[in-house]
Amino acid sequence: MTVNTVEKPSTTPDRIVQLSLAFRGAKTLLSAAELDVFTALAEGPLDLDALGKRVGVDARGARDFFDALVALQMLERDEGGRYANTQETDLYLDRRKPTYIGAELERYNAYVFPHWYLLTQALRTGKPQSGARATGHYSAAYADRAVLETLVKGMTGGTLPVATALAEKFPWEDYQTLIDVGTAEGCLPVQIAHAHPHITGGGFDLPSVSPLFNEYVEKHGLAGRLRFHSGDFLHDSLPRADVLVLGRILHNWGLPTKKLLLKAAYEALPSGGSLIVYERLVDRDRRVNASALLASLNMLIMTASGFDFTAADCTGWMDEVGFRDVRVDPLTSEISMVTGLK
Amino acid sequence: MTVNTVEKPSTTPDRIVQLSLAFRGAKTLLSAAELDVFTALAEGPLDLDALGKRVGVDARGARDFFDALVALQMLERDEGGRYANTQETDLYLDRRKPTYIGAELERYNAYVFPHWYLLTQALRTGKPQSGARATGHYSAAYADRAVLETLVKGMTGGTLPVATALAEKFPWEDYQTLIDVGTAEGCLPVQIAHAHPHITGGGFDLPSVSPLFNEYVEKHGLAGRLRFHSGDFLHDSLPRADVLVLGRILHNWGLPTKKLLLKAAYEALPSGGSLIVYERLVDRDRRVNASALLASLNMLIMTASGFDFTAADCTGWMDEVGFRDVRVDPLTSEISMVTGLK
Numbered sequence: 001m002t003v004n005t006v007e008k009p010s011t012t013p014d015r016i017v018q019l020s021l022a023f024r025g026a027k028t029l030l031s032a033a034e035l036d037v038f039t040a041l042a043e044g045p046l047d048l049d050a051l052g053k054r055v056g057v058d059a060r061g062a063r064d065f066f067d068a069l070v071a072l073q074m075l076e077r078d079e080g081g082r083y084a085n086t087q088e089t090d091l092y093l094d095r096r097k098p099t100y101i102g103a104e105l106e107r108y109n110a111y112v113f114p115h116w117y118l119l120t121q122a123l124r125t126g127k128p129q130s131g132a133r134a135t136g137h138y139s140a141a142y143a144d145r146a147v148l149e150t151l152v153k154g155m156t157g158g159t160l161p162v163a164t165a166l167a168e169k170f171p172w173e174d175y176q177t178l179i180d181v182g183t184a185e186g187c188l189p190v191q192i193a194h195a196h197p198h199i200t201g202g203g204f205d206l207p208s209v210s211p212l213f214n215e216y217v218e219k220h221g222l223a224g225r226l227r228f229h230s231g232d233f234l235h236d237s238l239p240r241a242d243v244l245v246l247g248r249i250l251h252n253w254g255l256p257t258k259k260l261l262l263k264a265a266y267e268a269l270p271s272g273g274s275l276i277v278y279e280r281l282v283d284r285d286r287r288v289n290a291s292a293l294l295a296s297l298n299m300l301i302m303t304a305s306g307f308d309f310t311a312a313d314c315t316g317w318m319d320e321v322g323f324r325d326v327r328v329d330p331l332t333s334e335i336s337m338v339t340g341l342k
Numbered sequence: 343m344t345v346n347t348v349e350k351p352s353t354t355p356d357r358i359v360q361l362s363l364a365f366r367g368a369k370t371l372l373s374a375a376e377l378d379v380f381t382a383l384a385e386g387p388l389d390l391d392a393l394g395k396r397v398g399v400d401a402r403g404a405r406d407f408f409d410a411l412v413a414l415q416m417l418e419r420d421e422g423g424r425y426a427n428t429q430e431t432d433l434y435l436d437r438r439k440p441t442y443i444g445a446e447l448e449r450y451n452a453y454v455f456p457h458w459y460l461l462t463q464a465l466r467t468g469k470p471q472s473g474a475r476a477t478g479h480y481s482a483a484y485a486d487r488a489v490l491e492t493l494v495k496g497m498t499g500g501t502l503p504v505a506t507a508l509a510e511k512f513p514w515e516d517y518q519t520l521i522d523v524g525t526a527e528g529c530l531p532v533q534i535a536h537a538h539p540h541i542t543g544g545g546f547d548l549p550s551v552s553p554l555f556n557e558y559v560e561k562h563g564l565a566g567r568l569r570f571h572s573g574d575f576l577h578d579s580l581p582r583a584d585v586l587v588l589g590r591i592l593h594n595w596g597l598p599t600k601k602l603l604l605k606a607a608y609e610a611l612p613s614g615g616s617l618i619v620y621e622r623l624v625d626r627d628r629r630v631n632a633s634a635l636l637a638s639l640n641m642l643i644m645t646a647s648g649f650d651f652t653a654a655d656c657t658g659w660m661d662e663v664g665f666r667d668v669r670v671d672p673l674t675s676e677i678s679m680v681t682g683l684k
Contacts, residue, residue, distance in 0.1 A: 013434040013443050013503055014675045019414060020372055020447045023365035023455055024636040030362055031462045058468030061642040063628075064635050064649065065465055071632035072361060092355040101355050105362050109462075113365055117456055120373040123407055126400030161355055286405075290413035293406050294366040300403040307406065333356045 023113075025072050030109035032069055033102045038085050038093035041075070045082035101161065107154025115301050122301045130302045139232070142208045152212050155184035159247065162278055163191035165331040170243075170276065170339070172196040179204055179241035181233060181265070182249045185216035189226050201241050202227040233261060238268035247278045250314070251295065254305030262321045269342040275323060278337040282310045291334055314338045365455075367414050372455060374411055375447035380427050380435035383417070387424035443503065449496025457643050464643045472644045481574070484550045494554050497526035497590075504589065504620055505533035507673040512585075512618065512681070514538040521546055521583035523575060523607070524591045527558035531568050543583050544569040575603060580610035589620045592656070593637065596647030604663045611684040617665060620679040624652045633676055656680045 032038065035055045040046065046054060052062035066083050069075040076084045085094070093102045111130075118129035142148040172192065176199070180188045183203025193199050203213055207230045217226050229239040234257070238244065244265045250258045265275045280292040292308050299306035311328040315338060318326045323340030330336045374380065377397045382388065388396060394404035408425050411417040418426045427436070435444045453472075460471035484490045514534065518541070522530045525545025535541050545555055549572045559568050571581040576599070580586065586607045592600045607617045622634040634650050641648035653670040657680060660668045665682030672678045 011430050011433060012675065013430065015415070016371070016430060016434055016443070017446075017676065018633075019416070020368055020375075020450055021633070021636070022368040023458060024640065025632060026362055026364040026368070027458045027461050028636065028639065029358070031465060033362075034462050035465070057465045060468035060647075061465045061639060064638040064642065067624075067628040068632055068635035068639060070629045071635050073357070074361070077629060088353050088355065088358055091353060092358055101358070104359075108362055114459055116365060116369045117459070119369050120376050120451075123373060123377070123399045123403045126402035282409075286409040287412045287419060290367060290410055291360075291363070293410035293413050294363070294370065296406040297370065297403060297410060298366065300406065305402075333354065334359065 025068075027109075027113060028065065028068050028072065029074055030105055030113060032065075032074065033093060033105035034109050036095060036102075037066075037069070037075075038089045038102070039095040041083060041085045042090055042094035042096065045078065045084040047080070047082050051083050099160065101157040103150075103153040104155075104157030107150055107157070110150050112298065116298075119297065119301060122297075126300075128301060128303055139206055139208075142206055148208060149212070152184045152209055156187040156216070159184070159187040160191070161332050162247065162335050163188040165335075166245075166276070166278070166337065167191050167195035169329060169331060169337075172199060172243075175199070175242035175274065177201040177241040178243045178245070179229065179239045179268075180245045180247065181238060181261075182246070183213065183228075184209060186213045186226060186228070187216070188245060188247060190217060190220045190222055193222050193225050194220070200225045201243075202229060202239075204229040204231060204233065204239055206230070206232060233264065238264050240268050240270070241273070242270065243274045243276065244269060245276045245278070247276075248280075250277060251279055251299055251308045252303050252306040254307075257305075259317055259321065262317055262323075266321050266323065266342055271342055273342045275318070275340050275342075276337050277314055277318070277339075278331060278335055279314070280308060280334050281314070281328070281336045281338075282308055284310050284312060286310070311336065311338060367410075369451075369455065370407065370410050371414065371416055372447055372451035374407075374416065375435060375444045376451050378437060378444075379408075379411070379417075380431045380444070381437040383425060383427045384432055384436035384438065387420065387426040389422070389424050393425050441502065443499040445492075445495040446497075446499030449492055449499070452492055454640065454644075458640075461639065461643060464639075468642070470643060470645055481548055481550075484548055490550060491554070494526045494551055498529040498558070501526070501529040501589065502533070503674050504677050505530040507677075508587075508618070508620070508679065509533050509537035511671060511673060511679075514541060514585075517541070517584040517616065519543045519583040520585045520587070521571065521581045521610075522587045522589065523580060523603075524588070525555065525570075526551060528555045528568060528570070529558070530587060530589060532559060532562045532564055535564050535567050536562070542567045543585075544571060544581075546571040546573060546575065546581055548572070548574060575606065580606050582610050582612070583615070584612065585616050585618065586611060587618045587620070589618075590622075592619060593621055593641055593650045594645050594648040596649075599647075601659055601663065604659055604665075608663045608665065608684055613684055615684045617660070617682050617684075618679050619656055619660070619681075620673060620677055621656070622650060622676050623656070623670070623678045623680075624650055626652050626654055628652070653678065653680060 037055050040054045070077045074089050091099050115130050122129050178199055178201035180203040183205050186203045189203050210228050213228045217223050280295045282292040283289040296308035315326045318340045326340040328338050379397050382396045412419045416431050418428055433441050457472050464471050520541055520543035522545040525547050528545045531545050552570045555570045559565050622637045624634040625631040638650035657668045660682045668682040670680050
């Protein structure tokens with residue numbers, strides 16, 4: 001692999017420099033979500049002064065900030081200098097639309113970006129750098145109401161695109177009841193219940209999540225069909241349902257707990273019931289899907305023993321627990337589901 | 343710009359999610375540079391255990407870390423599982439090669455990434471968030487020897503690709519002497535003097551930089567032709583030379599100081615002398631070059647009044663000071679030069 005050093009390098013350092021500075025564009029978008037730029041512009045285009053005042057950005061940085069968002073293709077600017085949302089940011093980052101995923105960006109901004117500063121320390125020690133969340137268990141973090149809200153609502157932003165896809169790509173007509181394990185606000189059961197009026201069930205999560213779930217489900221007019229089941233999946237058995245979902249749950253935990261959760265799901269299902277696991281799956285050769293490998297480094301930083309895994313890993317564990325007809329299907333560009341029958 | 347919210351969105355949030363998470367890939371590369379992964383692999387491929395031990399990465403995160411670097415195309419992995427540098431990372435991130443730019447990544451890792459956490463605060467207040475460096479003046483930061491070294495050596499990593507290009511793309515045969523203003527280690531004059539044996543001169547910077555400049559120039563065998571000129575360009579006149587260079591200097595300052603520096607350069611040049619300004623220039627319409635606009639947001643975070651600018655801005659200021667034949671030429675994919683004659 002050694003390359004001779006020549007007077008005129010045959011390659012350029014551009015890709016290295018661009019990757020090394022990619023945190024700037026990311027943080028610019030995260031700050032824009034934090035400042036609610038896209039909700040402000042969803043009402044209509046605004047010029048520089050009006051937009052700066054509206055979102056509380058001082059004049060010194062305002063023009064560079066909004067123009068950087070134009071160059072990053074997250075805003076548009078017309079010939080008259082008025083800024084507007086793009087089709088994407090209008091749909092997904094306007095807080096008042098049901099398609100809003102900005103809460104996930106608020107979670108990255110408040111909790112993930114600052115912890116990634118500690119990546120080197122996490123790599124050197126193998127130990128999480130996230131304080132209260134470091135066990136992988138949310139109970140400590142959820143003791144603080146503000147943290148609870150940011151994390152739980154953030155999960156809704158992350159789940160929404162997956163839930164929309166899952167409502168289409170699973171044979172819901174074959175089942176009556178659904179429980180989403182680690183449900184947060186209940187985004188997933190709400191989307192499924194909306195799309196499939198015969199489905200009832202709800203979500204399972206720590207007791208402190210209950211008021212947020214109830215508020216969200218009520219707001220979506222589904223309180224009659226979906227209810228909250230309170231418990232701790234490390235200690236309590238899971239509620240019974242025809243379909244159980246473990247979405248972005250297994251990756252938080254080490255292998256023994258991953259298997260324990262799969263076993264608990266198997267036990268809670270009736271014969272013929274189905275488990276859906278969804279995650280950012282690492283590709284089989286561990287050399288293509290950077291996003292899933294970086295998600296696993298996030299588990300290194302955030303949890304005591306969590307890691308992301310391949311489809312083959314997950315299929316193997318599910319086979320071992322007793323699931324049959326285990327199969328893998330894509331849901332979104334980043335996330336896939338692994339399903340199995342009891 | 344308002345888009346109707348439909349049941350099945352006609353677009354996906356993929357680009358939003360990918361941009362919002364781009365800090366992870368960036369930080370992974372920055373940590374790899376910090377841990378000197380590429381210098382270790384420049385000696386030859388290593389398997390997972392050997393590489394982890396060599397660079398001090400604990401087994402828990404090692405495989406995900408190195409495989410993420412493979413997926414980011416910063417490492418390769420052969421069928422036997424041995425990791426190796428890519429052509430690019432071998433050339434630019436092996437500390438022992440003269441083409442090393444990793445010091446720039448170390449500077450991003452130690453100073454830039456952590457300060458970007460404060461972007462929202464910088465946007466709200468219009469005030470820098472960088473403590474001692476906030477005046478834009480390096481004298482305070484340079485009081486700490488470790489900070490001085492990281493910043494000054496980092497600048498060499500950032501300057502090297504530009505200096506290599508500048509050695510080719512300027513008519514050095516028409517001139518005898520060169521002074522690089524704000525020279526740090528002297529990377530730029532060293533590259534020019536190497537490529538053009540008739541050139542003499544040196545660099546101008548704060549007194550504390552002198553030992554690092556002298557060591558670097560000595561190491562490159564150019565102590566006989568290049569010497570250090572000590573001073574503060576806000577208060578002292580600039581050394582005289584046929585060619586003066588202001589590279590990534592103007593962007594640190596507000597408009598009055600930008601003009602003061604251009605005037606000081608004009609005064610220090612002989613008739614027929616030439617000024618070279620190089621920067622990441624913002625595109626004329628401020629809607630394409632995200633990198634330059636983000637560099638300007640970096641100035642918001644780091645300095646009291648600095649900002650990046652367009653070619654037209656710079657050309658206008660140079661015309662005003664009295665330069666003639668002012669023209670703009672690209673140097674690297676990110677950086678251009680604006681030159682003018684006295």
